[in-house]
């Protein structure tokens with residue numbers, strides 16, 4: 336319906352162009368006649384000039400239509416509460432639980448604990464936020480303005496004992512569960528076991544595809560007894576990827592994560608490092624941000640996103656981003 340309305344609007348813009356040209360001609364004539372006289376009434380020809388340009392330039396018209404379409408979507412999102420007044424985006428979450436044993440069929444409470452952890456970590460309200468060293472406090476993300484709301488839980492019994500990272504769990508035809516409307520819902524698959532893998536994610540170039548989402552081994556989903564991966568930070572890390580964050584070491588020796596405020600570091604860190612740690616890259620010895628969610632440290636040792644990471648995530652979730660379809664409907 337919206338598209339139809341907008342299409343009619345674009346057509347009316349085209350139809351109005353001839354009138355606009357006439358007006359321009361008239362105005363030029365009038366200007367000639369009144370040359371030298373002072374303005375007695377305000378006149379702005381911008382829209383008429385634009386109409387003529389749009390009528391003569393299909394590329395410009397396509398850009399105009401694209402801008403209006405995105406603007407309309409943003410305003411609709413605001414009206415419908417899909418984006419809150421302060422710009423916060425709420426992402427609806429579908430949790431697909433694939434279980435073989437009763438223990439693998441995780442409880443609603445465990446799922447709720449994971450959603451709460453995501454909202455705390457992305458909202459900057461995590462209980463360990465005070466551990467951020469003062470050196471990095473000034474570049475901490477605080478509230479990323481990205482929230483998560485559980486929409487539904489889909490539970491399915493399966494005979495699969497251990498899953499690999501080949502996306503089989505995302506297809507009903509391979510004993511998994513098809514994604515639920517992945518362009519509009521953030522799908523998480525919770526599986527019983529993935530060998531030595533805690534979880535994995537797709538990046539925004541996969542937005543809306545059949546395999547789009549995050550997979551987490553159930554033992555590490557939400558608040559559990561499975562230290563050191565017991566605080567739900569596996570999902571925080573994987574959702575970071577889903578929203579276009581790279582590993583903080585850039586997946587290479589002194590490589591880039593395309594974020595300015597995460598110091599270049601040589602490699603991943605494990606366990607519970609003691610602050611400060613220094614890495615030598617390009618001849619510069621830097622104190623590294625190993626407590627970032629996008630490093631490999633234990634759940635209890637990671638407690639911040641940076642402001643630069645927040646910007647990357649907002650770029651993907653805003654009205655023109657690859658994940659702009661993720662809204663409460």
Ligand SMILES: [Zn+2]
Nearest residue numbers: 572573576582
């Ligand atoms: Zn990762």
